[in-house]
Amino acid sequence: MGENRRMILVGIIASMIFVAIGCAWLSLSAEALDEIAEHFGANEFHIWIPPMPDYEIPGLEGNIVANIAVGAIFVLVVLVVTFAVGKCLRPSEKKA
């Protein structure tokens, strides 16, 4: 249990470092797919308006601190959601 806690803590710290680096220095996203699609004239449209397009809070676009906060919060959301999915999926006590 102690090892698991340490692993999760190390993972969260590493993730926060990735988020900070991603927001502060490596934030410019020009994915090959988008470049190719733009070159070939394909058009993107939204059938769902996301609450935080491009990982930014509306009204705080370009604010690095806000972007890091969003990334950090969603790292924890992903952690909790995956944990919950895993707990739901593991074999039940009766089967184990």
Next chain:
Amino acid sequence: MHIPDGFLDLSICAVTYALTAFFWIFGFRRAKQVLSDKQIPLMATLTAMFFAAQMMNYPIIGSTTAHLLGGPILAITLGPYAGLISMTVILGIQAAFFGDGGISTFGANVWNMGVVGVFIPYLVFLLAVKAAGNRRGVLAGAFLGALIGDVLAAVSAGLELGLSTLSFPYSVSIAVAAMAIHHFFIGVGEGIVTAIIIGVLLKARPDLLQLPRVAPSWLGELPLVAVKPGGP
């Protein structure tokens, strides 16, 4: 490689949703059989880490950027079905909250990055480890698996785009070639990172690489137990 809404024809969206659903059914069923209490924290931690890692965009050829996908490491450490579940969580949250990948194309994105980008690295890694049976084979398998997996995931995305004649007015060959060339460079980066992380785990936490993997039963278990951490 996140395909937004509007890039794929509805028929391609439907087919990729159906293909992915097939793997979801078998993946969730298998996870219910073999996922252990020890794997769940590792699965959650790695999923969170690759969600964060996907926010780091590094420059590659031309003016384009790339980011790690994470599928190969998830597949090698947890098994391809667990990798599929992790990638589904990442891609679902990215699409729902950030518009990174579409809703109509969610099935296609999970197919490319969560099925092709997870099962191919696992199969290549399995073959390399079985062929070599030593530390070098493990690292070579991790590198090659990630490289080939990324390129084939891009080829799959190129096929979907090329076959979407209503949305994407260019042929399959143009779309596939463009995607494959760019993602070869992304695959090299993913391969290096995958090999480094697997190498570190092999040395520091070999127990994590010896957990039963959430994989189809016909694929069998990886013979990693036979690889000594300090071996060649």
